[in-house]
Amino acid sequence: MAGPSPHHEVPGFAGRAAARPRADSLEHMSRVDPAQADGLFDEPGREPAQPPAAASSSASTSSAGPAAGGVPAAQQPLAVRMRPHGLDEVVGQEHLLGPGTPIRQLVDRDVPMSLVLWGPPGTGKTTLAYVVAGVTRRRFVEISAVSDGVKRVRAEIDLARRELGMTGRQTVLFVDEVHRFNKAQQDALLPAVENRWVSFIGATTENPFFSVISPLLSRSLLLTLEPLGEDHLREVIARALADERGLGGRVELTPEATDHLIRLAGGDARRTLTYLEAAALVVPDGRAIDVEVLEKAVDRAAVRYDREGDQHYDVVSAFIKSIRGSDVDAALHYLARMLEAGEDPRFIARRLIVHASEDIGMADPTALQTATAAAHAVEFVGLPEARINLAQAVIHLSLAPKSNAVITAIDQAIGDVRKGLVGQVPPHLRDAHYKGAAKIGHGEGYRYAHDFPGGVVRQQYAPDAVADRRYYRPTRHGAEARFSEVLDRIRAVLRGHRDGGRTT
Template sequence: MADPNKLPSGGANGSADDAPGLFDEPSVAGPTAAKSQGRSAGPASTGLNSDASAYFHPGAHAPLAVRMRPRNLDEVVGQDHLLAPGAPLRRLVEGGGDTSVILFGPPGTGKTTLASLISAATGRHFEALSALNAGVKEVRAVIDTARRTLVNQGIQTVLFIDEVHRFSKTQQDALLGAVENRIVLLVAATTENPSFSVVSPLLSRSLLLQLQSLDDEAVGTLIDRALTDERGLNGRVSMTDDARKQLIALAAGDARRSLTYLEAAAEAVADGEQITAESLANSINRAVVRYDRDGDQHYDVTSAFIKSVRGSDVDAALHYLARMIEGGEDPRFIARRIVILASEDIGMADPTALQTAVAAAQAVALIGMPEARLTLAQATIHLATAPKSNSVISAIDGALKDVRSGKTGPVPPHLRDGHYSGAKDLGHAVDYIYPHNDPMGVVAQQYPPDQLVGTDYFVPSNHGRENGMAEYLGRIRRIIRGSRRKSK
């Protein structure tokens, strides 16, 4: 019985999301097009061994994105920085390298396509594992098979693992020996930054290659070829210029997305008709936002949101807020970030910012989405347009630094707790001056430990409510420190 955790050599799932239709595409122009991109013209055949071919090119029933997957270097569009003559990836694709590789980049940039081309090189045996459901047992079984194949037949195994970041540390560790001893040539693909998701020993044994989102020209070329190529729509429909521009914009550098949308739009029109901007919009519910709540994109967009608010660019802040919302981010997470921003980047320059942020967090918990988008937007606008100051975080971090470095010292005796029998005998709370008994409400009295006397943690800025606060604070400090009673 087939192992359900191991992707069969001749199988593939039909999901457009899992199938890399990428930025790659078949070349209509053949060798001429390849040379224009600095790539030598490869053979017309796929060059894939039968196992890899069946996995990466399952046939006419597959989604458009899968059918249009390149079968040789000539058909690849984009990633020229990785495929230049003599580049490590090019050598691997041409069968001249033995180094395992981790392909890292956004969805739809060619990771699985390049993996298929590497797997095609020089007759290596091919195996694939699903990182979603394969355990350590399955990993070790594949490695054992690869070891026997190498010993008995002298053939190395290409092991393809998509979404490798989903492997646990234990699963990744199980690969180390086989990768180091070149029992397998690992080809792993991930949308997440490997520095955060792949164990260091595996990283050090592999070539890490970062793929970039496709530019509009590359996506446009892919669309044009998919419309005419016999593996694609084979000229069944055409597309208006406006629709083409709209599709390129919706793709946002993701080739798989462009082909998925194109296929949906083509299915909505009759043979011989044109796909218009209107019919394209009608066939697509909404643009799929590139945002992974658990991955690198999550941190990038969140970081951009925070920095836009801090930088007072309200429009950019709203843009990144929209991306988080549309990407399915938990609104409570967004609200928490807004609350933190209110104190960290605004603070006393506009104390009402924290009130707005806390109210927004409470409202999000109360009403939920989609209405909570209004609350989050209002809080974002308030914080982005508010005067900025980092005096609060600077103050508390300065105080924490001193405490952690040992600058503490005993609490002055007159400030100690005097509400118990015998406290006065110890000198606790003796001669404490109650400030409210003074007409000014401020008295000369030592508050900090001796070694911190005269230390200023809070330094107000000249922004917002903090403007002018320095003068007031200076007067208060002079009174307090003027004829201070020293602790004993």
């Protein structure tokens, strides 16, 4: 999984927002800069962290003066300028922000509450923590589990206790990437959460049932955030274009460029606004931002691809046929083309699962396992990392021996059923467990397979109407060759003759 982004996220739009709340709505905010790393991985030019006491004494400024961090508002990135001032401005996560929801209770009633926010990057985890602190005017402390340890946690908890005791003011203690804390570090949070010295909010992209200790999880309310959809991103773009905090109507965006921008963003609103701002800086006067301008601004060509039109069906058709034809290079090309065009990776994974049985089947039974594992990886990891899992599945399926015997078998069986070739279940196979079944002959004459050598015994299993039908006809490709030989022997025993089971 990729490390934390060094860039600011959009509060209210993206999940790992690093932008600060409004300085005029938060007093004495404790800001935490990442501490300088030790060893080979030091980042050049990074300032050391300020001590908690010094960091918490920063003076608030008016909205007309310098913004948080000392950067004038006009010079802040578009993503920072468009941060929300309240929950009503937050885009997405409607299931968490409606009337009566826990976050609304936390804000409206100013109730101390601990939360664990679980969701993929760019879904609004950090945003919600900042907005909650800003709206309730609580002291806000952000701790990064990547760079801070137990000493930092305990120092901030001590400050929060003193603040609560002297002024009654609550503190929001936000721990980003909380899953990166080890057990001892998470244990250090328990007294503050248990006694409500702080309102703890933890953000994680990992499954908290595996990455957060049970005592901390049981004392917190778990909220699951959903990825931002296209409609959410369109709202983000429209707001940035029109709002005076953003571009103030000074530029326009063509519909085609909007679609391309959404594809490039990959569900990340901070990235959406960053790309939009870059395009606004290079667009010629009097010209709308079109696809050409956007391509130049972000240095990525637009993939001509309509997710609901001919390109969608043509590309996915070529993708599957390339795998079927064992052309791994062509298959990877079409995979890359779909991913770059913003195709839903879950759709790609579903097609791979189908293909694993339709065109490979028993020639390589592990192909279905690989395709299914790739689909799980898409859900668990998400893009961009899941592109690797999808590529592995594509390579496996492309190079696997091919057989369509599975789909042929089930389609022939379904065809016979639709023709009315069903018949009665043979009496010796019918349910004989209930009282009185034996009196009507159910189960009579049934031969228990495990009582015979090899676990196979001559016996009729299919109804009379299809007793002689042979649906599965294995090929001699890959592992299916072995199943072909086994099937010949099994059919010979079941039907009582040596050659009746041949499938060639």
